[in-house]
Amino acid sequence: MAAGVKLMQKVSSTMLFARIAPHFIPAMDKAVHKLTRGKAMLSARMLPGVILTAKGAKTGEPRTTPLACMPEEGGVSWLLIGSNFGRPGHPAWTANLLKNPEAEVSWKGEDIAVRARLLEGEERARAWRAVLRFWPPYATYQARIEREIRLFRLERR
Template structure:
């Protein structure tokens, strides 16, 4: 998929999500809209991403997989630079502080992630890099 195709798809998904209806090819309850501030432009950027709610810990986190791309997604670089983000999930919207999970925390979240979504094992192999897990702490 080209970058232009991805942008077109993202725009459609964002519009459908915000309208409250069905989202093409995605489960609404597994989707989150993440708004970051562009590190170079300063402009707000919204990206649909898969969300994982870790029930035992109450954490909500996302994966910077880029669908298994060797490139880390731009939104990840943006939130590392400016960790205050805006989160939209079905029925809720709030500001959060993003932080990258590391060490044993990441290990535990990775186990939870691949239990729920086994395809991320293949995404990580395909990407040739460790996929960052980003925790979204509500402000």
């Protein structure tokens, strides 16, 4: 594993990162995504990412959120991890997908209609093991909170 990736994993596991990152990473990702016409996200230097557009659970209005993701084989599905950087409370986008699973992602410059599904049981357990192999700091996030981190599979529709 490259030294830079190892360092980013260590940094992203800290409480300081959990306090600061939610305030600047999404804003920077949105700006870079817009400037590159959907072809790049700054945080993708650490992890692959999508821009999720889903209807708000309360308002029904479109909500756009840059998110790290784990692309699955074949390029037809992605795992989204509701870690909220290891902070208490589920991120708002997870409630949006629970209420309105029909959504859209921007992935490498392509807008793709998707359907989200909350993973549960053995399917979630298998996906969680894959997520931890992909980005081990998620284990640190889970260890410092009481809630179970929500995992969603997004599939092309």
